[in-house]
Amino acid sequence: MVSKDLLKGTLKTIVLKLLEEKGRMYGYEITKEVERLTEGKVQLTWGALYPTLHKLEADHFITAQEVSIGKRVRKYYTLTESGRSTAKEKVQEFLDFVAIMGQILNPKPSLNLG
Amino acid sequence: MVSKDLLKGTLKTIVLKLLEEKGRMYGYEITKEVERLTEGKVQLTWGALYPTLHKLEADHFITAQEVSIGKRVRKYYTLTESGRSTAKEKVQEFLDFVAIMGQILNPKPSLNLG
DNA sequence: TTTTTATATATAAGTCAATTATATATTATT
DNA sequence: AATAATATATAATTGACTTATATATAAAAA
Numbered sequence: 001m002v003s004k005d006l007l008k009g010t011l012k013t014i015v016l017k018l019l020e021e022k023g024r025m026y027g028y029e030i031t032k033e034v035e036r037l038t039e040g041k042v043q044l045t046w047g048a049l050y051p052t053l054h055k056l057e058a059d060h061f062i063t064a065q066e067v068s069i070g071k072r073v074r075k076y077y078t079l080t081e082s083g084r085s086t087a088k089e090k091v092q093e094f095l096d097f098v099a100i101m102g103q104i105l106n107p108k109p110s111l112n113l114g
Numbered sequence: 115m116v117s118k119d120l121l122k123g124t125l126k127t128i129v130l131k132l133l134e135e136k137g138r139m140y141g142y143e144i145t146k147e148v149e150r151l152t153e154g155k156v157q158l159t160w161g162a163l164y165p166t167l168h169k170l171e172a173d174h175f176i177t178a179q180e181v182s183i184g185k186r187v188r189k190y191y192t193l194t195e196s197g198r199s200t201a202k203e204k205v206q207e208f209l210d211f212v213a214i215m216g217q218i219l220n221p222k223p224s225l226n227l228g
Numbered sequence: 229t230t231t232t233t234a235t236a237t238a239t240a241a242g243t244c245a246a247t248t249a250t251a252t253a254t255t256a257t258t
Numbered sequence: 259a260a261t262a263a264t265a266t267a268t269a270a271t272t273g274a275c276t277t278a279t280a281t282a283t284a285a286a287a288a
Contacts, residue, residue, distance in 0.1 A: 005123025005245075006211040008274060017219050028236050037217050048275055050238055072236060072283050091219055097120040098212055103151050105131050105205055119274075122245060142265050162246050164267055186254050186265060
């Protein structure tokens with residue numbers, strides 16, 4: 001389990017980055033994918049995820065397409081043009097944050113891209 | 115300037131780690147040292163720092179020694195035994211967090227220790 | 229076949245670490 | 259003499275999150 005305090009501020013980054021990679025995803029799918037990627041160490045809560053998706057949509061970073069699966073409605077989200085650039089910005093912002101924390105915590109952390 | 119949302123949850127870690135390294139520091143000195151280390155990109159606010167120092171003291175992770183500098187009183191803080199182990203735990207917690215975020219954000223970030 | 233688990237979305241109430249604002253006082257610099 | 263730097267402290271507010279609650283369908287297990 002990862003510290004929830006540290007996770008604060010990463011939700012939008014995570015959502016935007018996953019959408020950038022997968023093209024289109026629905027909320028429930030995002031939580032499951034994050035669980036899978038982190039071997040259960042990060043579990044997004046619906047109480048945080050859904051309002052965040054709605055906010056990203058209101059800010060025109062993502063758009064929703066409702067798809068009926070039997071009688072159930074699924075909301076697929078896709079990045080908009082500005083969402084695509086925001087995704088990159090957010091990831092870079094996180095990399096910057098890690099680099100600077102490294103300067104403080106001293107073990108000289110850095111990120112191997114690729 | 116580093117994202118304030120991302121910085122959330124890192125204050126105790128930063129304070130404990132700096133005290134571990136420097137042995138003894140006072141509040142104002144901590145803010146200046148963090149500014150110096152990050153070239154001004156991280157600026158701790160007193161509104162967060164002082165209450166945090168008081169809380170760490172109440173939790174017996176640090177102890178205070180008041181030193182008079184002229185007519186001004188300076189409060190030097192030192193790690194206790196449990197503060198020392200908590201410092202290590204907190205730094206490790208941060209490293210774990212970064213590693214897991216790397217699994218999500220995919221550029222495969224890792225930390226070069228040393 | 230009935231019950232439970234998994235799928236799927238949504239919102240309201242509460243928490244808590246931090247920001248912002250305010251207060252106070254000494255010392256050094258311009 | 260005025261301003262900036264040093265030094266600590268607390269109160270009010272913000273906001274991203276957690277926890278709790280609500281609703282409904284589909285699949286799997288009892």
